[in-house]
Amino acid sequence: MGLLVVGSVGLDTVATPFDKVEDALGGSATYISLASSYFCAPVDLVGIVGDDFPKQYIKLLEEHNVNLDGLQVINDGKTFRWSAKYHYDLNVRDTLLTELNVFKNFDPVIPEKLRKSKFVCLGNIDPVLQGRVLDQLSDSQFVVCDTMNYWIEGMKEDLLKLLKRVNVLIINDSEARLLANEPNLIKSAKMIREMGPEILIIKKGEHGALLFTDDIVFSAPAYPLEMIYDPTGAGDSFAGGFVGYLHRTQDITPANLKCAVVYGSAMASFCVEKFSTKGLEELSYLRIQDRFREFMNLSRFDEKQ
Amino acid sequence: MGLLVVGSVGLDTVATPFDKVEDALGGSATYISLASSYFCAPVDLVGIVGDDFPKQYIKLLEEHNVNLDGLQVINDGKTFRWSAKYHYDLNVRDTLLTELNVFKNFDPVIPEKLRKSKFVCLGNIDPVLQGRVLDQLSDSQFVVCDTMNYWIEGMKEDLLKLLKRVNVLIINDSEARLLANEPNLIKSAKMIREMGPEILIIKKGEHGALLFTDDIVFSAPAYPLEMIYDPTGAGDSFAGGFVGYLHRTQDITPANLKCAVVYGSAMASFCVEKFSTKGLEELSYLRIQDRFREFMNLSRFDEKQ
Numbered sequence: 001m002g003l004l005v006v007g008s009v010g011l012d013t014v015a016t017p018f019d020k021v022e023d024a025l026g027g028s029a030t031y032i033s034l035a036s037s038y039f040c041a042p043v044d045l046v047g048i049v050g051d052d053f054p055k056q057y058i059k060l061l062e063e064h065n066v067n068l069d070g071l072q073v074i075n076d077g078k079t080f081r082w083s084a085k086y087h088y089d090l091n092v093r094d095t096l097l098t099e100l101n102v103f104k105n106f107d108p109v110i111p112e113k114l115r116k117s118k119f120v121c122l123g124n125i126d127p128v129l130q131g132r133v134l135d136q137l138s139d140s141q142f143v144v145c146d147t148m149n150y151w152i153e154g155m156k157e158d159l160l161k162l163l164k165r166v167n168v169l170i171i172n173d174s175e176a177r178l179l180a181n182e183p184n185l186i187k188s189a190k191m192i193r194e195m196g197p198e199i200l201i202i203k204k205g206e207h208g209a210l211l212f213t214d215d216i217v218f219s220a221p222a223y224p225l226e227m228i229y230d231p232t233g234a235g236d237s238f239a240g241g242f243v244g245y246l247h248r249t250q251d252i253t254p255a256n257l258k259c260a261v262v263y264g265s266a267m268a269s270f271c272v273e274k275f276s277t278k279g280l281e282e283l284s285y286l287r288i289q290d291r292f293r294e295f296m297n298l299s300r301f302d303e304k305q
Numbered sequence: 306m307g308l309l310v311v312g313s314v315g316l317d318t319v320a321t322p323f324d325k326v327e328d329a330l331g332g333s334a335t336y337i338s339l340a341s342s343y344f345c346a347p348v349d350l351v352g353i354v355g356d357d358f359p360k361q362y363i364k365l366l367e368e369h370n371v372n373l374d375g376l377q378v379i380n381d382g383k384t385f386r387w388s389a390k391y392h393y394d395l396n397v398r399d400t401l402l403t404e405l406n407v408f409k410n411f412d413p414v415i416p417e418k419l420r421k422s423k424f425v426c427l428g429n430i431d432p433v434l435q436g437r438v439l440d441q442l443s444d445s446q447f448v449v450c451d452t453m454n455y456w457i458e459g460m461k462e463d464l465l466k467l468l469k470r471v472n473v474l475i476i477n478d479s480e481a482r483l484l485a486n487e488p489n490l491i492k493s494a495k496m497i498r499e500m501g502p503e504i505l506i507i508k509k510g511e512h513g514a515l516l517f518t519d520d521i522v523f524s525a526p527a528y529p530l531e532m533i534y535d536p537t538g539a540g541d542s543f544a545g546g547f548v549g550y551l552h553r554t555q556d557i558t559p560a561n562l563k564c565a566v567v568y569g570s571a572m573a574s575f576c577v578e579k580f581s582t583k584g585l586e587e588l589s590y591l592r593i594q595d596r597f598r599e600f601m602n603l604s605r606f607d608e609k610q
Contacts, residue, residue, distance in 0.1 A: 088488060089488035090488070090489075091488070183393060183394040183395070183396070184395075184530075184531060184532070184533070185511060186529045186530060187531045187532070190531065204512060206490060207512035208512070208513075208524065210529075216602075217529045217603060218603065218604070218606070219527070219529075219603050219604050220604075221513075221526075221604070222524070224491045224515075224522045224524075225489075225491060226489060226495065227489070227492070228489070249609060251609070255606070256609060258606040259606055259607075259608070259609055292608070293608075296606070296608070297521075298522060298523065298524050299523070299525075299526070299604045299605075300604075301560070301564055301567060301601070302560065302564075303564070303597070303598075303601070304554060304556070304560075304561060304564055
C-alpha cells in the first residue's frame with residue numbers, strides 16, 4: 001500500500017524580500033506529497049481543485065509518482081488560492097488573501113482501494129474533515145496529523161476529538177503553547193500527549209524540532225541556512241519527509257522515529273532553499289541522505305577519552 | 306595557573322511567578338566562578354563590592370575554591386544591586402532597578418601573579434573595562450568574552466575594538482541579530498566572526514546553543530526542563546561551564562569545543578532549576594557528567610542499518 005495524504009491543493013501568490021511568484025503550485029497535500037515522494041511510491045493524494053488548476057501541475061505531481069485518483073476536479077470550479085507577503089525577518093508574514101473556492105465544499109472521499117492504507121498523513125485542514133477521513137478508514141492505521149493556530153483557536157473541541165484518534169501530532173512551538181495554554185514547551189508537550197497523540201513533534205523553525213514519546217525526548221537541530229528564500233511549505237515538507245521515511249522503513253521504533261524527524265528536517269531545509277515547491281522538485285534520495293548525514297555532523301559530539 | 310574571571314559581583318532581588326529573593330548573591334563573575342569551580346581550581350575572581358557585602362557570600366565563594374585576592378572591597382561602599390521581575394512567560398522580564406554603587410568606579414586591577422593566566426573569562430561588563438583587563442595581561446591568553454544588548458546599542462565602537470582581541474564571544478540570539486543587524490542567525494554568525502572572535506557561541510535559551518568556528522557548525526540541544534525557577538545567571542553559568550571545561554582539559558580543538566558547549570549548557574540547566582545561585586552550590590563533577598550524558602542521549606541518532 002502507498003502513503004495516503006489528505007489536505008489542500010492550491011495556487012499560492014507569495015512575495016518575499018527576494019522574489020515574488022503568482023499562482024504557484026501550493027497547498028499542504030502538495031508539499032507533503034512531493035516531499036514524501038522521494039521515500040515511497042505511490043503517494044496517494046486526496047484533495048480538491050477546480051478545473052482552472054493548471055495541467056502542468058498535474059503533470060509535475062504525476063512525474064513524482066503522486067497518484068491523483070483521489071483528487072476531485074470540480075467543473076467550473078475555482079481552485080483554492082492563498083497569498084502572503086514575508087517581511088525582511090522571514091519569521092513574520094502577512095496573509096493577504098485566503099480564497100477557499102472549491103475547498104469550501106470539500107468532502108474528502110477516500111477511494112475504496114486506499115481505505116486500508118497503513119500510513120496516513122492528514123495535512124492541515126479543518127479537524128472535522130480530518131476526522132471524516134479517518135471515519136472511512138479501517139482503524140489499524142498509523143496516523144500523522146498536522147494542524148494550526150486557526151483550528152486551535154476556532155475549533156478546539158473538534159480538534160480535541162480528533163487528537164484522540166491520531167498517533168502523531170506535528171505542530172510548531174507557538175501552536176503547542178496555544179494548544180496547552182502553557183508557556184513552557186516541555187510541559188506543553190506533556191499536556192498535549194495526554195490529549196491523545198502518543199507521539200508529538202514540535203517544530204521550532206530555525207531552532208530545529210523536538211520529538212516526544214513515552215520513552216524519549218529527542219532534539220533535532222535545524223540546518224544552518226544563510227539564506228531562506230521562501231518559508232512556505234516548510235512544515236508540510238517536514239511532515240512529508242517524516243511520514244515518507246516511516247513508510248519506507250515500516251519501522252516506528254523510537255530510534256527510527258528520531259531518524260524520521262531528521263529526514264523531515266532535511267526536507268524542510270530543501271523546501272525553503274528555493275521558491276514555492278521548486279526546492280522539492282529535483283531531489284534524489286542520495287542527496288537527501290547526504291543532508292541527513294550533515295545533520296548528524298551538526299549535532300554529534302563525543303565524550304573526551 | 307587558575308582560571309581568571311572578571312565581572313560583576315552583586316546583590317540581586319528577583320521575583321518570578323514562583324518565588325522571590327532579596328539581596329541574594331548575584332553578578333556575572335559570581336555565576337561564572339561558581340559554575341567553573343566544578344571544573345578547575347582555583348578560580349581567580351576579579352571584581353568589586355562594598356563593605357556591606359555579606360560575609361556568608363564570601364565564605365560560600367571561598368568554599369568553592371574561588372580565590373578572592375582580586376576582589377576589591379570598598380570601605381563605606383555599597384555593593385552593586387540589581388532587581389528584576391519575571392513574567393509568567395519566563396522569557397519576559399522587567400528590570401526594576403540597577404544601582405551601580407561601587408561598580409561605577411570599578412577599575413579592574415589584575416593581581417601581578419594572575420597576569421599570566423592562560424584562560425580568561427570576561428563577564429558581561431563595560432567593553433572598555435574588559436579591554437583594560439586585557440591590557441594588563443600578556444597576549445598569549447585564550448579569552449572568552451560575554452556582552453549584552455546594552456553595550457551593543459550604547460558602546461558599539463568600544464565593543465568592536467574589544468572583539469578583535471578575544472578568542473571566543475558568547476552572546477544570545479537576539480544580541481547576535483542586533484550586533485550584525487541581520488535577522489538570519491547563520492549569516493549574523495558569519496558577520497560577527499569577521500569582527501574578530503574566531504569562535505562564536507550563540508545561546509538560544511530553551512532552544513540550545515550554536516557553536517561556530519572556521520571548521521564546524523555545532524548545534525547543542527537545550528535540556529528539556531518542565532520547570533524553570535529562575536533564569537537569572539543562566540548565561541553566566543553557561544560561560545563558566547564552557548571555559549571551566551576548557552581549562553580542565555587544556556584542549557581547544559573543535560571536538561572538545563563541542564563538549565565544552567554541552568558542559569556550558571549543562572551548567573545553565575542546573576542554574577535555572579533553583580533560585581539565584583542555589584542550583585550551582587551543591588553539585589559534583591559526577592552529577593555534571595551524568596547530565597552531559599543526558600544531553601548526548603537527547604540529541605544522538607544513528608543511521609538505520
